Amino acid sequence: MAKSWATYGVDLHLEPTGTGVRRGLTDALREAVRTGRLAPGTRLPSSRTLAADLGIARNTVADAYADLVAEGWLTARQGSGTRVAMGAPPTPSRQWGSTVVPPTAPAPRSHQRDRPAYNLVPGTPDLTTFPRAEWLKAARRALTAAPHQALDYGDPRGRPELRSALAGYLARARGVRADPERILVCAGISHGLRILGAVLRGRGGSGVAVESYGLDVHWDLLADAGLRTAPLPFDELGTDPRELSDEAAVLLTPAHQFPMGGTLHRDRRAVVVDWARRTGGVVIEDDYDGEFRYDRQPVGALQGLDPDHVVYAGTASKSLAPGLRLAWLVLPPSLLAEAVRAKGGADSCGVLDQLTLAEFIVSGAYDRHVRAARLRYRRRRDALVAELARRAPQVRATGIAAGLHLVLRLPPGTEPAVLRAAAWHGLALHELHRYQHPDATVERRDALVVGYGTPPDHAWSGALDALCASLHS
Amino acid sequence: MAKSWATYGVDLHLEPTGTGVRRGLTDALREAVRTGRLAPGTRLPSSRTLAADLGIARNTVADAYADLVAEGWLTARQGSGTRVAMGAPPTPSRQWGSTVVPPTAPAPRSHQRDRPAYNLVPGTPDLTTFPRAEWLKAARRALTAAPHQALDYGDPRGRPELRSALAGYLARARGVRADPERILVCAGISHGLRILGAVLRGRGGSGVAVESYGLDVHWDLLADAGLRTAPLPFDELGTDPRELSDEAAVLLTPAHQFPMGGTLHRDRRAVVVDWARRTGGVVIEDDYDGEFRYDRQPVGALQGLDPDHVVYAGTASKSLAPGLRLAWLVLPPSLLAEAVRAKGGADSCGVLDQLTLAEFIVSGAYDRHVRAARLRYRRRRDALVAELARRAPQVRATGIAAGLHLVLRLPPGTEPAVLRAAAWHGLALHELHRYQHPDATVERRDALVVGYGTPPDHAWSGALDALCASLHS
Numbered sequence: 047m048a049k050s051w052a053t054y055g056v057d058l059h060l061e062p063t064g065t066g067v068r069r070g071l072t073d074a075l076r077e078a079v080r081t082g083r084l085a086p087g088t089r090l091p092s093s094r095t096l097a098a099d100l101g102i103a104r105n106t107v108a109d110a111y112a113d114l115v116a117e118g119w120l121t122a123r124q125g126s127g128t129r130v131a132m133g134a135p136p137t138p139s140r141q142w143g144s145t146v147v148p149p150t151a152p153a154p155r156s157h158q159r160d161r162p163a164y165n166l167v168p169g170t171p172d173l174t175t176f177p178r179a180e181w182l183k184a185a186r187r188a189l190t191a192a193p194h195q196a197l198d199y200g201d202p203r204g205r206p207e208l209r210s211a212l213a214g215y216l217a218r219a220r221g222v223r224a225d226p227e228r229i230l231v232c233a234g235i236s237h238g239l240r241i242l243g244a245v246l247r248g249r250g251g252s253g254v255a256v257e258s259y260g261l262d263v264h265w266d267l268l269a270d271a272g273l274r275t276a277p278l279p280f281d282e283l284g285t286d287p288r289e290l291s292d293e294a295a296v297l298l299t300p301a302h303q304f305p306m307g308g309t310l311h312r313d314r315r316a317v318v319v320d321w322a323r324r325t326g327g328v329v330i331e332d333d334y335d336g337e338f339r340y341d342r343q344p345v346g347a348l349q350g351l352d353p354d355h356v357v358y359a360g361t362a363s364k365s366l367a368p369g370l371r372l373a374w375l376v377l378p379p380s381l382l383a384e385a386v387r388a389k390g391g392a393d394s395c396g397v398l399d400q401l402t403l404a405e406f407i408v409s410g411a412y413d414r415h416v417r418a419a420r421l422r423y424r425r426r427r428d429a430l431v432a433e434l435a436r437r438a439p440q441v442r443a444t445g446i447a448a449g450l451h452l453v454l455r456l457p458p459g460t461e462p463a464v465l466r467a468a469a470w471h472g473l474a475l476h477e478l479h480r481y482q483h484p485d486a487t488v489e490r491r492d493a494l495v496v497g498y499g500t501p502p503d504h505a506w507s508g509a510l511d512a513l514c515a516s517l518h519s
Numbered sequence: 520m521a522k523s524w525a526t527y528g529v530d531l532h533l534e535p536t537g538t539g540v541r542r543g544l545t546d547a548l549r550e551a552v553r554t555g556r557l558a559p560g561t562r563l564p565s566s567r568t569l570a571a572d573l574g575i576a577r578n579t580v581a582d583a584y585a586d587l588v589a590e591g592w593l594t595a596r597q598g599s600g601t602r603v604a605m606g607a608p609p610t611p612s613r614q615w616g617s618t619v620v621p622p623t624a625p626a627p628r629s630h631q632r633d634r635p636a637y638n639l640v641p642g643t644p645d646l647t648t649f650p651r652a653e654w655l656k657a658a659r660r661a662l663t664a665a666p667h668q669a670l671d672y673g674d675p676r677g678r679p680e681l682r683s684a685l686a687g688y689l690a691r692a693r694g695v696r697a698d699p700e701r702i703l704v705c706a707g708i709s710h711g712l713r714i715l716g717a718v719l720r721g722r723g724g725s726g727v728a729v730e731s732y733g734l735d736v737h738w739d740l741l742a743d744a745g746l747r748t749a750p751l752p753f754d755e756l757g758t759d760p761r762e763l764s765d766e767a768a769v770l771l772t773p774a775h776q777f778p779m780g781g782t783l784h785r786d787r788r789a790v791v792v793d794w795a796r797r798t799g800g801v802v803i804e805d806d807y808d809g810e811f812r813y814d815r816q817p818v819g820a821l822q823g824l825d826p827d828h829v830v831y832a833g834t835a836s837k838s839l840a841p842g843l844r845l846a847w848l849v850l851p852p853s854l855l856a857e858a859v860r861a862k863g864g865a866d867s868c869g870v871l872d873q874l875t876l877a878e879f880i881v882s883g884a885y886d887r888h889v890r891a892a893r894l895r896y897r898r899r900r901d902a903l904v905a906e907l908a909r910r911a912p913q914v915r916a917t918g919i920a921a922g923l924h925l926v927l928r929l930p931p932g933t934e935p936a937v938l939r940a941a942a943w944h945g946l947a948l949h950e951l952h953r954y955q956h957p958d959a960t961v962e963r964r965d966a967l968v969v970g971y972g973t974p975p976d977h978a979w980s981g982a983l984d985a986l987c988a989s990l991h992s
Contacts (some may be wrong), residue, residue, distance in 0.1 A: 112860035113858040115675065118700065122675050122864050173667040181871075182662060186655050194975070197840035200586065202595050227591065233706075233867060240863075262862075367670035369870035386595075387585035390713075394706060397842035398654075401867045502667065 048209070067102050071110040079119045080131050086161050087474050088130045090120070090260035094269070098484065099397055163472035164509035168305060168451035168497030171272045175419060176367045180411045181402065188401035196397055202386050204231025204374075205397055207404040212374050215407050216360065220336050221346030223353040223511040224376045230385055233395050235332060235361045239264055242295070242330060242357060243271025244388040245381060251294025257285045258486035259306050264297065264332075265483065275484040284308040290321040295328035300348045301336045305495040307445015307453055309345050318348065322355035328381065329356040335364045337416045340424040341447040354378045362403065363451060365416055365500075370399055423450055426498045426506060433510055438517040450499030453478060455519075461492035467519030473512040540575050544583040552592045552603050560635050560947050561603045563593070566737035567742075571957065601738060636945035637982035641778060641924035648892060649840045653884045654875065660882075661874035669874065675864050677847075680877040685847050688880050689833065693809050694819030696826040697849045703858055706844040706868050708805060708834050712737055715768070715803060715830060716744025717861040718854060726768025730758045731780050731959035737770065737805075738956065750956040757781040763794040768801035773821045774809045778954045778968040780918020780926055782818050789892040790822065795828035801854065802829040808837045810889045814920040827851045835876065837923060837972075843872055858917025879917055885955030896923060899971045899979060906983055911990040923972030926951060929990075934965035940992030946985040 078084040082455060093097070100107070110130050116118040121131045188207075195265035196205065201208060209226035216222035232238045246254065253288040254273045256265060258280035258427075265275045273294070279286040284303055296318065300310035322329050331348045339345075349358035353376070361373035373393060377385050406412045430445050430452070442455040456464060461477055468475040501509045549555040555664065564572070566580040584601050587593040611972035622694070661680075669678065676682060682699035689695035705711045718757045727746045729738060731753035738748045746767070752759040757776055763769060769791065773783035783791075795802050804821045812818075822831035826849070834846035845868060850858050879885045903925070906915050915928040929937060934950055941948040974982045 108860060109856065112856040115856070115859055121673075122859075169673055173670045176667070176670050182655075182659050185658060189651050189655060194649070197646045197649050197842040198643055199841045200594075233869075234864075236864065283910075291744050363672075368672045369670040371867050371869045383582065383585040383588075384613050386588055387581060388596075392707075395874045396706075396844045396869050398872055 058427075068106045068109050068113075071100075071102075071107065074111050075110060075114055076119055078113075078358060084130045085162065085469070086130050087165065087167075089167065089476065089480070090128045090130070091480075092127060092266060093264060094266060095171050108301075119489055162469075162474040164512050165474045165500050166496050166498065166509055166513060167474050167500060168474050168495050169365050170368060170497070170500050171366075171419070171450060172422070172499055172502055173301075173367060174502040177411070177415050180415070181406065184405040184409060184411060185398065185402040188405040189398060190404075192401050196401065200391050200394065200397060202394060203227075203229065204395065205400040205404065208400040211407040212360075215412065216358070216376065219413075220333060220344070220358075220360070221350040222358050222376055223350055224358070228377050228379065228382055230375045230377060230389060231390065231395055231400060232373050232375060234363060234368070234373045235334060235359050236263060236267055237371075238359050238373055238375045239267045239297075239330070240271065241375070241385055241388045242328075242381075243268050243273055246294045247272045247383045248388070249294065250382060253293045255287075255290055255293045255296040256483060257298060257303065258483055258488045259478075259481045260297070260299070260304065260483065261481065262303060268297070269392075275483070275485075278305070279487040280486070283311045283314065285310060285314065287314050287318045287321065290325075290327070292316070292325065294326055295330055296321075297330045297332065298348070299334065301333055301344055302339075302446065302448045304332075304334065305330065305451060305453060305478065306451075307449065307451070309446055310348070315348055315351065319352045321357065322352060327355070328378075329461070331356050331358050333358060333360050335449045336360065337365050338423055338450065339448040340419055340420065340427065344448070349376060354380070357381065365412075365419065366403075370403070371395065372403055373398060381477045423499050427452065429506075430496070430498050433514060434517075436482040437514040441517055451495055451497045453516075454494045454496055456492040456494065458492055460519075461494075463519045464494065464516050467516040468512070471512040471516050473509065473516060475513070475516070490515065530729055531790055535739075541582050541586075544573075544575075544580065548583060548587055548973065549592055552587075552816075557603045558635065558942070559603050560638065560640075562605070562949065562953070563601045564953075565739060567735060567739060568957065572755075598886075635942075635947040637978055637985050638947045638973050639969050639971065639982055639986060640947050640949050640973060641968050643970070643973050644837050644839075644892070644923060645895070645972055645975055646840060647975040648895065650884070650888050651714075652816075653888070654879065655687050657878040657882060657884060658871065660877040661878040662871060664878075664936060665870075665874050669870055672864065673867065673870060675859050675867060676702065676864050677868065678870055678873040678877065681873040683959060684877040684880040684927055685833075688819075688885065689831070689849065692886075693806060693817070693831075693833070694823040695831050695849055696823055697831070701850045701852065701855055703848045703850060703855075703862060704868055704873060705846050705848060705862065706834050707734060707836060707841070707846045708807060709740055710844075711832050711846055711848045712740045712743065712770075712803070714848070714858055714861045715801075716741050716746055719767045719801065720745045720855045720859060721843050721861070722767065726766045728760075728763055728766045728769040729956060730771060730776065731956055731961045732951070732954045733770070733772070733777060733956065734954065748956070749960075750959040753779070753959070756784045756787065758783060758787065760787050760791045760794065763791070763798075763800070765798065766800055768803055768824060769794075770803045770805065771821070772805045772807065774812075774818055775919065775921045777805075777807065777922075778924060778926060780922065780924070781834065782919055783821070784810045788824065792825045792828065795825060800828070801851075804829050804831050806831060806833050808922045809833065809894055810838050811923065812919070812921040813893065813900065817921070822849060827853070830854065838885075838892065839876075843876070844868065845872060845876055885959050896972050900925065902979075903969070903971050903983060906987060907990075910987040914990055924968055924970045927967045927969055929965040929967065933992075934967075936992045937967065937989050940989040941985070944985040944989050946982065948986070948989070 083375060093104050095112060097104040097107045097343055111120060115122045119131055122130050124127050160438055208231055209229040212229055213226045216224045243413055254268050254275050255278050256275045258277040268275050299513040318329055321327060322479055333347055349356040355378060358376040362370050434441055440457050443452050445452045465477060474496050478495055479490055566577050566584060570577040570580045584593060586597045592604055593600050593601050641957055681704055682702040685702055686697040686699045689697045725747060727741050727748050728751050729748045731750045741748050791802055794800060808822055809817060820831055822829040828851060831849040835843050907916055913930050916925050917928055918925045938950060947970050951968055952963055
């Protein structure tokens with residue numbers, strides 16, 4: 047019996063047996079992109095979700111996605127999953143064999159018209175504000191000052207200049223108790239999670255507690271390491287860690303829950319630390335946007351409470367740009383050697399960007415950039431909240447005044463219509479449900495996650511208009 | 520009964536049971552470094568080799584090494600293994616617990632005197648010749664021209680600008696049949712091997728044929744992926760692939776065998792390609808220094824013979840600097856999707872260096888730099904060969920006029936004395952045996968691998984003198 051999948055506006059008809067499933071899925075997805083039924087920029091469900099929906103193996107979905115990424119129809123973006131590629135479909139190539147559109151039938155360009163005009167999907171900062179000139183100046187100073195030896199194979203933890211600069215910055219800005227010797231530079235928080243997953247698995251861990259809401263790419267990375275992820279309950283105070291028991295670790299976003307937007311309650315912070323001390327469990331603190339709090343000093347990092355049990359994970363992806371591929375773990379002494387070994391030398395980060403970021407921090411340029419960005423995002427958030435109060439009083443903006451996104455609660459039953467309207471208005475927009483762990487016991491709510499940090503300035507008012515218009519559908 | 524290990528001039532007394540082994544090994548190594556018995560820069564045996572020597576588990580050795588890397592006593596360098604850290608020992612830290620030198624007993628700095636004055640260990644280009652000014656100019660042009668979107672999470676294969684530039688360069692300079700769509704940018708050849716190891720293992724492969732001589736870090740990466748490495752025979756024509764049978768892949772250095780220095784014989788190239796076609800096996804062509812041939816046009820890449828079965832692996836580590844962490848795989852169509860999936864997004868390379876290298880290539884700066892480097896290294900090789908003929912006629916330089924190293928055959932029985940003399944003269948030098956696969960059936964020869972590319976210009980004549988003096992011991 048053929049199966050079909052219509053969740054994302056695409057019907058996929060699949061043969062249920064053997065290699066036919068992968069081939070069928072690949073063909074159906076490619077066709078959907080080619081004809082524009084899946085618009086450029088559309089985020090596909092995670093391989094885990096789609097596999098569950100279709101009742102097929104997760105690897106089959108992952109393989110199909112990988113085929114299409116390789117062919118150029120999809121892009122796999124760390125932190126925001128798999129999407130339909132922007133721009134024209136790839137030039138058909140004979141090398142892809144018979145599963146691709148043959149050269150005699152070039153893919154129509156009509157779906158270019160469907161490219162969303164506005165993007166409020168969370169996860170990316172406004173890339174037009176990357177401080178190119180300042181960065182180049184710092185690169186020049188850093189490369190001019192670097193000893194020749196800095197260009198050699200290096201310490202797998204990363205350049206000492208950067209680890210030292212980060213230790214100072216994190217202590218000052220986030221209350222992290224950081225020793226440069228215990229910092230591991232990595233290529234993004236996902237890379238850090240892959241390293242930690244290998245360490246936990248190597249210690250015999252089998253399960254990691256996660257939050258009811260989060261990023262499926264993180265859950266998938268832990269699953270790839272052989273770790274089962276189990277969501278903690280979520281209530282009006284946020285994530286509830288009281289049921290933690292024998293998990294190897296817990297992954298949390300204490301400063302600013304992603305995407306719900308709360309701060310981990312102080313009583314619950316104590317519960318987490320107490321659990322870690324009692325059981326030897328590891329707390330992984332994902333401080334992805336810890337720099338961006340608008341109404342008060344941000345709550346200090348949980349790591350400051352117990353550097354012996356908390357791994358602090360930070361990133362330049364939100365404060366500067368994801369393309370830098372620079373993030374950092376601050377590790378408890380007991381995890382350091384294993385993490386260094388799990389990282390290995392094979393995927394170290396380039397030293398030039400490391401040296402440049404060190405110079406950028408030490409020179410004060412990083413602080414200036416973060417302050418300017420904080421002001422910019424705060425204005426956007428204020429404008430968004432004010433405009434919604436005026437034009438869409440039926441929705442409720444939730445979450446603390448922080449970060450690059452907020453959650454909009456919608457009147458029950460209205461979410462599908464809002465999403466359809468957003469698509470019609472050329473607005474890329476995510477519903478909250480995408481960020482809900484499949485095993486979470488929370489009820490599904492009608493809500494949107496609005497990434498107000500994503501649009502460039504020139505598109506901001508248009509994006510806001512499109513959002514308000516969509517909410518009135 | 521305590522075991523001891525004296526191969527590298529250090530006696531290690533180990534308790535043979537339980538966690539005592541790791542602790543004992545760690546303590547003994549740390550003490551050896553602290554007291555200067557293991558001089559800074561000394562390369563330690565691979566964890567595989569030392570484990571075999573001591574009759575303990577490889578992981579135990581790897582853990583001990585990782586502990587000491589984390590503590591700063593050792594450095595783990597991709598491509599050149601684990602070494603004693605250069606410079607002063609780390610400031611003692613209370614955080615390391617009782618296994619470290621307590622703050623009341625600071626490590627003596629005496630072994631600073633033992634730091635080798637000269638370095639002829641292969642694997643690193645002359646880092647003083649990195650074209651800093653040209654690189655910064657290219658970075659400015661590249662970052663100025665880049666679209667904002669380039670700073671976002673990107674294609675896991677790497678930036679299209681770089682893949683396109685590489686495709687052109689590799690076709691022109693190395694005869695590689697390269698389509699930008701089939702290039703995967705990675706963070707070094709080791710990273711590429713890790714990706715390929717995962718792909719091969721994922722396909723059910725269990726063994727990879729390697730050369731009798733090579734890099735233990737590469738063998739270890741394949742072993743970490745669950746693949747057994749088995750060496751091919753090596754005779755006067757070089758690596759002999761005629762015994763290839765049901766291996767999943769073969770790893771070769773066809774243009775310039777590392778470290779023996781020959782070119783894979785044309786008949787044997789045909790044997791390799793024929794094997795791959797018959798069995799579906801994968802050929803991994805490590806073209807680590809394909810740019811550097813001095814006496815003639817380099818032999819084209821093996822990949823050009825059969826792009827459907829050969830993976831071409833190249834790197835900027837020898838032509839520019841290892842610290843860039845930039846390398847590339849050109850993949851057969853049938854491997855592409857799996858390799859993209861194995862790479863994942865979690866360890867992508869920074870886009871700024873990718874864009875800069877693309878600009879560097881397209882502007883012609885890369886060709887100019889490679890030509891200048893070729894001339895420089897050729898002069899060094901010529902000087903080395905001439906000086907040896909004059910001052911040490913008893914040794915024989917072997918290998919083609921190419922690359923950054925050559926092999927010196929020594930009169931039988933003289934190697935230990937030469938190595939001792941080199942240490943006395945402050946010269947870091949590797950014997951050939953370090954690069955011999957533990958299962959290789961070749962006989963152990965008295966020989967050195969001399970990396971003439973490594974010293975900066977100002978140290979070159981001193982290094983040459985120290986080498987000649989050592990050979991007269």
